Amino acid sequence: MSDKSAAVKASRLSKAYGEGSGRTVVLDNIDVTFERGELTAVMGPPAAGKSTLLHCIAGLEKPTSGRIWLGGDKLTGLDDESLSRIRRDRIGFIFQSYNLLPTLTVAENIMLPFELAGRHPDQDFADRVVDAVGLRDKLMRLPGKLSGGQRQRVATARALMLKPDVVFADEPTAALDPHGSADVIELLRHSVDELHQTVVMVTHDPVVAARADRVVFFESGQVATELRSPTAEGIGERMKALARRRRMRDGSGW
Ligand SMILES: Nc1ncnc2c1ncn2[C@@H]1O[C@H](COP(=O)(O)OP(=O)(O)OP(=O)(O)O)[C@@H](O)[C@H]1O
Numbered sequence: 001m002s003d004k005s006a007a008v009k010a011s012r013l014s015k016a017y018g019e020g021s022g023r024t025v026v027l028d029n030i031d032v033t034f035e036r037g038e039l040t041a042v043m044g045p046p047a048a049g050k051s052t053l054l055h056c057i058a059g060l061e062k063p064t065s066g067r068i069w070l071g072g073d074k075l076t077g078l079d080d081e082s083l084s085r086i087r088r089d090r091i092g093f094i095f096q097s098y099n100l101l102p103t104l105t106v107a108e109n110i111m112l113p114f115e116l117a118g119r120h121p122d123q124d125f126a127d128r129v130v131d132a133v134g135l136r137d138k139l140m141r142l143p144g145k146l147s148g149g150q151r152q153r154v155a156t157a158r159a160l161m162l163k164p165d166v167v168f169a170d171e172p173t174a175a176l177d178p179h180g181s182a183d184v185i186e187l188l189r190h191s192v193d194e195l196h197q198t199v200v201m202v203t204h205d206p207v208v209a210a211r212a213d214r215v216v217f218f219e220s221g222q223v224a225t226e227l228r229s230p231t232a233e234g235i236g237e238r239m240k241a242l243a244r245r246r247r248m249r250d251g252s253g254w
């Protein structure tokens with residue numbers, strides 16, 4: 001069943017790569033829901049399956065089994081064409097490496113989603129986003145002439161432009177210095193608080209995750225635990241507890 005208050009819901013979601021003895025189970029029968037109008041952080045050790053989860057629920061990769069809903073619409077089982085249309089029109093994605101088009105100006109990069117979707121630009125909303133990301137004086141620049149933080153703000157503006165049902169961000173601050181990182185997380189926070197966006201963001205940084213409404217901790221392809229209204233200290237403690245449990249389970253510690 002789909003859940004009307006959920007922006008995204010995955011049910012019994014699994015993803016495995018390879019065959020036979022080379023088979024690796026990356027997502028192991030996961031149930032997870034991301035609420036509408038919230039900023040959710042996804043955390044967990046390297047290779048836990050965080051990027052795979054985001055790619056599967058954003059329709060960039062096909063799960064091995066399970067179901068995914070975007071609002072009331074089931075994504076699993078759709079043909080490739082319908083899925084790419086939904087991905088283009090209703091899902092935003094922010095990558096660690098920005099993925100801007102180097103030969104297009106900032107303005108052209110930001111407005112590209114309208115062109116790809118064949119939609120008329122919503123100029124009022126575009127203006128609000130440009131002001132929110134603080135790039136009004138950089139609109140005619142090429143991405144190569146921007147700092148990392150500025151580039152990620154362009155990528156964020158681009159992801160917000162079509163008011164997607166959800167924006168996924170995979171370690172959006174990982175390549176940035178603390179100042180750039182703070183700018184980008186505050187921008188994502190603003191997009192949720194002021195533009196009523198739903199954001200799901202993977203991060204390794206407790207300070208970044210503390211700006212979320214909820215943190216989902218991921219481990220070995222499963223949801224291990226979660227935290228509401230997190231603080232950086234609370235996140236740090238939970239990470240330590242999970243690491244301790246991992247060492248005990250692996251027999252490599254106490
Ligand atoms: N295309 C693929 N083919 C085979 N294995 C893959 C593929 N993509 C990912 N994996 C494996 O899946 C596991 C989870 O990878 P994933 O990138 O989802 O982890 P992650 O939690 O995002 O890690 P990190 O924090 O390092 O980004 C890893 O063991 C990885 O090697």
Ligand SMILES: [Mg+2]
Nearest residue numbers: 050051052170
């Ligand atoms: Mg990853």
